Amino acid sequence: MSWLDDLDDDEPEFDEADVRVRPNPKANRPRTKRRPAHADARTARVLGVDRGRYTVLVDEDGPDEHSVLAVRARELRKMPIVTGDRARVVGDSSGDQGTLARLIGIEDRTSLLRRSADDTDQVERIVVANADQMLVVVAAADPEPRARLVDRYLIAALDAGIRPLLVVTKTDLADPARFLTHFEGLDLQVFTSAREDMPVDRIGAALVGHSTVFVGHSGVGKSTLVNALVPSAQRATGHVNVVTGRGRHTSSSTVSLRYHGHGGRGWVIDTPGVRSFGLGHVDPANILRAYTDLAEIAEECPRGCTHLPDAPDCAIADALQQGRLGPRGAERLDSLQRLLGTFADRPATRGSDT
Ligand code: GDP
Ligand code: ZN
Numbered sequence: 001m002s003w004l005d006d007l008d009d010d011e012p013e014f015d016e017a018d019v020r021v022r023p024n025p026k027a028n029r030p031r032t033k034r035r036p037a038h039a040d041a042r043t044a045r046v047l048g049v050d051r052g053r054y055t056v057l058v059d060e061d062g063p064d065e066h067s068v069l070a071v072r073a074r075e076l077r078k079m080p081i082v083t084g085d086r087a088r089v090v091g092d093s094s095g096d097q098g099t100l101a102r103l104i105g106i107e108d109r110t111s112l113l114r115r116s117a118d119d120t121d122q123v124e125r126i127v128v129a130n131a132d133q134m135l136v137v138v139a140a141a142d143p144e145p146r147a148r149l150v151d152r153y154l155i156a157a158l159d160a161g162i163r164p165l166l167v168v169t170k171t172d173l174a175d176p177a178r179f180l181t182h183f184e185g186l187d188l189q190v191f192t193s194a195r196e197d198m199p200v201d202r203i204g205a206a207l208v209g210h211s212t213v214f215v216g217h218s219g220v221g222k223s224t225l226v227n228a229l230v231p232s233a234q235r236a237t238g239h240v241n242v243v244t245g246r247g248r249h250t251s252s253s254t255v256s257l258r259y260h261g262h263g264g265r266g267w268v269i270d271t272p273g274v275r276s277f278g279l280g281h282v283d284p285a286n287i288l289r290a291y292t293d294l295a296e297i298a299e300e301c302p303r304g305c306t307h308l309p310d311a312p313d314c315a316i317a318d319a320l321q322q323g324r325l326g327p328r329g330a331e332r333l334d335s336l337q338r339l340l341g342t343f344a345d346r347p348a349t350r351g352s353d354t
Helices: 147-160 177-183 200-207 222-229 284-290 292-298 315-321 329-344
Strands: 042-050 053-058 066-072 086-091 101-106 112-116 124-129 133-139 163-169 189-192 211-215 255-261 264-270
Touching (some): 042 066, 053 086, 066 086, 124 211, 133 200, 147 163, 147 284, 147 329, 163 177, 163 200, 163 222, 177 329, 189 200, 200 255, 200 264, 211 222, 222 264, 284 292, 292 315, 292 329
Parallel strands (some): 066 101, 133 211
Antiparallel strands (some): 042 053, 042 086, 042 255, 053 066, 086 101, 112 124, 255 264
16 A cells, blocks of 8 residues: 555545645735735635635624625735635625625735645645644544544644644444554544534534634545534535445535534534545644654754654654653654654655756
């Protein structure tokens, strides 16, 4: 098995697909010079994008909160604007039928969740902006859980500085205990969910005050979970197609849904089931950085140390030997090495062009 089996990236085109930018961080920022001066612009949250039309929410949490349909200003043609962005809106923002407002820029993002079509692809697609949590949904069975796919989501989250959470669904069909041993070394909140026993309350508590992007392979029960958390969502649910392993009624675009509960609210950003999560754009150094204490120790490593099990004189491995990594040290180093190993398999394309 290699990462190649994740490459059949044949999910339907959805809104992130037209957002293709080079992995140059500057390219994601509005260019101040080209920003038209509009004193009357309002700030709005981008809820979703459908064929060039943006649904945005103006006056979020205010007395005049309502959604508005908008297009982007011509001068922003090349700038990706995605779900979760804070956009500046001008023109008719009444939201009345038949009106279209104009997006003239976006505010700086606090995070940017990206994926590549595959691991060799440096052209990245932006999935969502400004999320601070990612809920990874995986089924205990039907479809079989794959630790490597979950690793990929975790890597993308850690790379983006987004806190990952994990929910294992369909625990009525199989015991997830063995699968979960893969993640023991991670600082990861784990929920389990069964058909008749969904942890709506516990997951809900984790959503309040956050913007949480839900990701998962189709068929894992993500829509079922979203509908339980946000009853008004009415996300289409389907049965797994045993031939392709894909859901029949897979939702095809990213949407923002408001969670209400526990005396507060939060945002649920539901993404279409993606088969692959290419990591062509990810810098492995960001993964190490997510393990703050290990990153500190790694400063003592030889130059170019991979921190993998075969790395000579790795300071982290030495620290473990000397019992300096604490009670879960071995598991944590294991999990770090597994995530870093994902990159060791990757063809060396980084830095070879552009
Ligand atoms: P999505 O593609 O991830 O959005 O998955 P869906 O929510 O559409 O669910 C796929 C199928 O799994 C549907 O037939 C659901 O009824 C079923 N399903 C969802 N959650 C559970 C669960 O906890 N246990 C069982 N046995 N089936 C579930
Ligand atoms: Zn090392």
